[in-house]
Amino acid sequence: MNQTIVPDSEARGLLARLPDTPRALALLARFDRPIGWWLLFWPGAWAVALAGGARMHWPLIAWLLLGSVAMRGAGCVFNDIVDRDLDRQVARTASRPLASGAVSLKTAWMWLVSLCLVGLAVLLQLHLAAQAVALGSLALVAAYPFMKRITGWPQVWLGLVFSWAALVGWCEVMGSITLPGLLLYGGCLFWVVGYDTIYALQDREDDALIGIGSSALSMGRHVRAGVALCYALALGLWAAAIWQVRPQELALLALLPMAVHLVWQVGTLKEDGIDPLTKFRSNRFAGLLMFLGCLVVGSAA
Numbered sequence: 001m002n003q004t005i006v007p008d009s010e011a012r013g014l015l016a017r018l019p020d021t022p023r024a025l026a027l028l029a030r031f032d033r034p035i036g037w038w039l040l041f042w043p044g045a046w047a048v049a050l051a052g053g054a055r056m057h058w059p060l061i062a063w064l065l066l067g068s069v070a071m072r073g074a075g076c077v078f079n080d081i082v083d084r085d086l087d088r089q090v091a092r093t094a095s096r097p098l099a100s101g102a103v104s105l106k107t108a109w110m111w112l113v114s115l116c117l118v119g120l121a122v123l124l125q126l127h128l129a130a131q132a133v134a135l136g137s138l139a140l141v142a143a144y145p146f147m148k149r150i151t152g153w154p155q156v157w158l159g160l161v162f163s164w165a166a167l168v169g170w171c172e173v174m175g176s177i178t179l180p181g182l183l184l185y186g187g188c189l190f191w192v193v194g195y196d197t198i199y200a201l202q203d204r205e206d207d208a209l210i211g212i213g214s215s216a217l218s219m220g221r222h223v224r225a226g227v228a229l230c231y232a233l234a235l236g237l238w239a240a241a242i243w244q245v246r247p248q249e250l251a252l253l254a255l256l257p258m259a260v261h262l263v264w265q266v267g268t269l270k271e272d273g274i275d276p277l278t279k280f281r282s283n284r285f286a287g288l289l290m291f292l293g294c295l296v297v298g299s300a301a
Contacts, residue, residue, distance in 0.1 A: 024102040025111050028080060029073030035281050036076070039195070041068035042287030043188040044165030047181060049294035050245055053173035060125075060172055064165060067122035074115035075141055075161075081108055082145035090206040130172040137164040152213035155196040156189075163188035180244040187237035194230035194262075195283045197223060198269065201276040224269055231262040238290075246297050254293030261286045 015023055015032050030036050044064040048057055080087065080098045087099035097103040103111075123134055140161045147154035166188050170181030193215060200207070200216035201223065207214050219226040235255060242251050265279050265286075 020102070021107075024097040025107075028077050028097045028103055028108060028111060029115060030076045031069075031073065035284055037065075037068040037072040038284040038287060039192070040072045040162055040165060041065050042165075042291060043163050043185070044068070044169035045287075045291050046188075046294045047166040047169030047184055048173055049291055050180065050184060050241065050298045051170055051173040052245075052298040054295050054298060057173055060169070063122050063125045064169060067119055068165065070115050070118035070122065071141075074112055074119060075144070077108055077112040077115065078142070079145045081105065081112070086210060086212065089210050090203060092202055092206070126168070126172055127175075129176060130168050133171045133177065134164075134168045137161060140164070148207075148212040148214065150213075152218040153215050154213055155193045155200065155215040158196055159189035159192035162192045180241045183237050183241035183244065187234040187241065190230045190234040190237065191283075194227045194234065195265075195280055197227050197230070198265070198276050199280040201271050223271060224266060227269070228266045231266060235259050235262065242293075242297050246300065251297050251300075254296050255290075257289040258286060258293060261289055 015026055018026065026032065041064060045061050048054055048061055048064070054061065080096055083093075084096075084098040084105075087093040087096050093099060098105070098108055123131055126134065140157070144154070144157050144161055147157040151157070163185050166185040167177055167181060170184065171177050174181065197215040197219065200214040203214065204216050207217055215226070216223055235258070238258075239252055239255055242254065245251075261282070265282060269275065269279055
């Protein structure tokens, strides 16, 4: 395996001390890769904060975090079930538990159901309208693993899925989905396309060889410009959402730290080695910057 490629599944720290089967299940759900559930969680937390519900609805933020961990894990398990043959052909994913044979297909399905039951427990904490919104994502989630086979832009579909918590959080606090929530969701979609294009840089050669699509391949030599455009659109839509909540120029300054961070990502991006993974993971910190900005605006509105 190329030493510049970081394997997708790594057992380190506490995970390395678990017995074989629990360790393999944890790796299958990517519990060793917390960046995934952070990225799924942040849009929901942003929505709660921007809607002004961070203080009154702080248990909701905790439930969204638990739901993000469980459903991101379930999504990874389902993705690996669908992609197990493709994963064996990609250097970064060949060590995944299903691809390597460490977990059987039957066990993977049982693990998927268990994680979905945790997600159901979280769903039951929401009001009926927010429950309906949350359930609306299931078709998108189920279809995502197949997108790379039929489109060169599967990251757009991922954006639809990974931004969905913004709609759920907004609806739970406000009682319905209104324009600011939709604008926030739209911005999240472009943010996801941007950071996942950076992530996909790791697999460009393998993806091209086995014939699956990615935005990193579709953008070709213009990846940096493409990611910059995605981030610019995200910032524009987020600014519009903030303006809807608090129509004052000063409120837009809440976006400045996030904007600076995204400019840093694009400006210093190297399209090979481990830098794409480093930049991708930095979006966990970006999420915190955005949350603080939403908290300031939502609390003052």
